[in-house]
Amino acid sequence: MTAIDDTSTEPRQSATASSIVHDATPVIVAGTSRARTLFDNLWSPAVFGAFVIGIWYLVSYGLLDEQRRFLLRPPHRVISEGFLKWDTLSELLLALWSSTKVAAIGLFIAICLGFFLAVIMSQTKVVERALFPYLVTLQAVPILALTPLISFWWGTGQTSRVVVCVIISIFPLIVNTLFGLQSAERGMHDLFTLHHANRITRLRKLMFPAAMPAIFAGLRISAGLSVIGAVVGDFFFGKGDVGIGQLVRRYANQLQGEELITSVILSSALGVAVFLLFTWLQNKAIGKWYDGSSGGGGA
Amino acid sequence: MITTNAPDKRTTAALSFHNIGMTFPDGTVAIDDVSFDVDKGEFITIVGPSGCGKSTLLKIASGLLDNTKGTVAVDRDRIGYVFQDATLLHWRTVRANVELFAELHGIDSSERRHLAQDAIDLVGLTGFENHYPKSLSGGMKMRASLARTLTLKPPVFLFDEPFGAVDEITREHLNDETQQLFLKEGFAGLFITHSISEAVFMSTKVLVMSARPGRIVAEFPVPFDYPRHPDIRFEPEFAKLSGEISHALRGSHS
Secondary structure, X not given: OOOOHHHHHHHHHHHXXXXXXXXXXXXXXXXXXXXXXXXXXXXXXXXXXXXXXXXXXXHHHHHOOHHHHHHOOOHHHHHHXXXXXXXXXXXXXXXXXXXXXXXXXXXXXXXXXXXXXXXXXXXXXXXXXXXXXXXXXXXXXXXXXXXXXXXXXXXXXXXXXHHHHHHHHXXXXXXXXXXXXXXXXXXXXXXXXXXXOOHHHHHHHHHHHHHHHHHHHHHHHHHHHHHHHHHHXXXXXXXXXXXXXXXXXXXXXXXXXXXXXXXXXXXXXXXXXXXXXXXXXXXXXXXXXXXXXXXXXXX | OEOOOOOOHHHHOOEEEXXXXXXXXXXXXXXXXXXXXXXXXXEEEEEOOOXXXXXXXXXXXXXXXXXXXXXXXXXXXOEEEEOOOOOOOOOOOHHHHHHHHHHHOOOOHHHHHHHHHHHHHHOOOOOOOOOOHHHOOHHHHHHHHHHHHHOOOOOXXXXXXXXXXXXXXXXXXXXXXXXXXXXXXXXXXXXXXXOHHHHHHHOOEEEEEOOOOEOEEEEEEOOOOOOOOHHHHHOHHHHHHHHHHHHHHHHHHO
16 A cells, blocks of 8 residues: 555654654754753742741741740751761661661562552452452551551561551552553453453453553552651651661650751652652653553552 | 354355344343345445444454354454454554564464564555554554554454544545455455445445344445545445435434
8 A cells, every 4th residue: 555645744743743852953942941941840949948948947036936946946957967967967867778678678568469469359350349348448547556556466676667668558559550450441351352362461461561550650659658657667666777767756855856857858858769769660661652641540 | 263053055154144133131132133244355334323233243243242142153263353443552562563463363473573564564554663552643543453453364354433533534545545455355344334435435235224223224235346446436326325325324213
């Protein structure tokens, strides 16, 4: 078959689209416009940040007198006492590393277990129906109410912290993976049925790839939750390797406001870093074909 | 696999429906007593109002649905079935999508690649092998879907209103290409559409189906020689036949 009108126009459109990236001249245009968008995106949060810091100073110096200033130390003190004192910072970074390890192990276990359960549930309706109410219930239990029980069973060390991470982060993984596995369109399933594909082939070539966007959405949520789990577990159990949670507790007890705020900032930075890591991984893994911007699938 | 228990003369056809009836579990009678054959080298189009069971008939032919009455005789191992939607797998490039069926049939990768390239060239998607579906237009997606089915070299080709979602110009091109594929591959074609002009342009025979329960109420052989030029649509004979079919279709609505 020879040239057909609409194929000959369609290629042209996509050729223009890609030439913006490859041509030398347009890159400069794109470069300045990128700088422009960056500026547009940054100025408003920067202004708001400055506003918040202004309020912070106002509270520290205007509302609080000398004796009560420990309630909210001014920003420059947080920087000089928390971030610029190597003793404090090294202690915090070490604790952060310990919490990161706990969160990573917890997340890893949650991923394995979550995938396994989601696959089983996707293959057997009875199992899905049997497990789902309990998973929702587990999700609804406040993690702090569970921590005493966890410490009864697994002690107050590393294991218990990992268990907290698993419990807190597994739900979005199961739900998103299951949702993703069930998201392949009916027509696509029909194709596999027509060509006599078996269960494994269908799972491997259809359901898993179709589930990827939802799986990544789940991963990004769960990774953040796992960091929270690691900090909360450490805070509550307060034994073993010193993590951020134990430091938070100590700083609070000793009224070390600067260090306390520093540890809050560092642990949220860890959460953000983990989220960005998984966003990056998602773009690497499925960015080429997936064009949803929000990540699909919700828990 | 030949699915038949009617050992009569009909089994010589590539696809044969014999007294097909379909009643859904909720009691809806979708199809009632439909019988016809599609021989190799025949291109039969069914036109009918929405919901008259046209698509159901294709699902029965392919084995996606089991009919409640009658028998179907067809070789289901290499049946070609193009859906209303292109149903391309988003995570596969055009090439990988086109290779899918050969992959599911266990054909080795070099042979697969060869088959896919031939089919891609045939539908005019050469140069788009590494594109993902998200960057294709509706017409191109449909071409990729056709190419995917062509890799099987199916003796029986089912089309479930495949060009309903593309614009008129693209649709006419696709009609022309489908006609050329039919002439080149010589399959037995069964095509479903709402468009009378599309039906007359491509088919050897047009069947008119009535609304629920679906029955074949009229049959129009199309006398024009192949290959048919797109401008045949403006010939008086074409208009006359289209008018008759349209009339029969209106009758089937009441």
